[in-house]
Amino acid sequence: MQLTLTTQQVEALAPDRASIGKAKKLAEPVHWRVIGRSERALWGQCRGSTDYDVQVDLSDLKSKCSCPSRKRPCKHVLGILFLAAQKPKSVPTNDEPELVREWLGRRAAAAAAKATTRAAKAAGKKTVDREAQAKRAEKRAERVADGLKQLDRWLRDLVRVGLATVEETSPGIFEEQARRLVDAQASGLAGWVRRLGTIPLSGPDWPDRLLGQLGRIALLLRAYRRLDELPADLQLEVRSIIGWSVPKEQVLSDGERRQDRWQVFAQELTEDDRLRVQRSWLIGKESGARAL
Incomplete structure (x- = not known):
């Protein structure tokens, strides 16, 4: 399944311009120890002094990252999205890791509970x-x-x-x-x-x-x-x-x-203090039936 994602979409998710610049630096395969996608999700493990687990739900681009950043989405999430948008062949299709399956399951359960x-x-x-x-x-x-x-x-x-x-x-x-x-x-x-x-x-x-x-x-x-x-x-x-x-x-x-071709042969408009009423008298052209 072809992943359809544009850089404009990714930039629209960013909390600020600075995050976009930092994220684009991470949009290279070399920065990712693990990377993959399925029909439902995009995930990866960003290299660093501490490796951070990144997960993106492709249905709505909601995300999760194990980093301590207060900005959401963080540069790691934006980075993997930029990579998927600019170099989709660098993101292979794989089976979802258990970490991703559990997160998607929790999201689905929460959505179902909200709907209920x-x-x-x-x-x-x-x-x-x-x-x-x-x-x-x-x-x-x-x-x-x-x-x-x-x-x-x-x-x-x-x-x-x-x-x-x-x-x-x-x-x-x-x-x-x-x-x-x-x-x-x-x-x-x-x-x-x-x-x-x-x-x-x-x-x-x-x-x-x-x-x-x-x-x-x-x-x-x-x-x-x-x-x-x-x-x-x-x-x-x-x-x-x-x-x-x-x-x-x-x-x-x-x-x-009753189905017919109806003709209006009389109308009456009456006005009360709070209501205007219009009555129309009809006659069926074929049946001769009358209706109000």
Whole structure:
């Protein structure tokens, strides 16, 4: 296996320019009592008053030297790397010495332990995140339920006193209820209630139209109270109308899939205090199916 290493790579590892100069003086075979390489490592024993054992992991160029220098990598590590880069034929391929095998084994074990620790921390964080997300969803469900109960009482009072009072108070009373629903995080339904304010005095039949829309809302509230009894696709639709966002994963797993060439035939853009919602109505060119 050809060792691909450049002098630029080696110089980039050096702690300072002085170390580069000293290391290049050691980049000759004569300075090395033992030298060799494998697919995993480069190693050698640098001659001197004391011979120093040098080891380099070729996967990331991390190194170890038995010398006492505080600079890392030291001149011995840089020297063997310069030698391998400039005169690769001077570094024969050999079996890894036991010293090198043990060092690489310790490095691999340490890396595996770090990976396990990171994975455990990530799993723990995901668990905490899921628990926090579940708590937030539970609190929101409580707020939505309280908001819908208040809206139900308001609808009953409105029907009890009669729609004639709406002429004097519209659209203010509808806007007030819509804001309460936004505060309760039921922004989708808030849009329905806000649009009720456009009906009074909009034509001679406005009481009938308003009563019809109030009936739709009352039916929606009843459906939400009995959500668990509804089919899965209808549950998604009711929750979406109320203002719950449906996770992409749930749409892909539970939603109906139909291939067609879809055309947009209507769009609606509504704005609440904290949310802008765009709805697009589609019709399949080939099947005639409709979708929202």
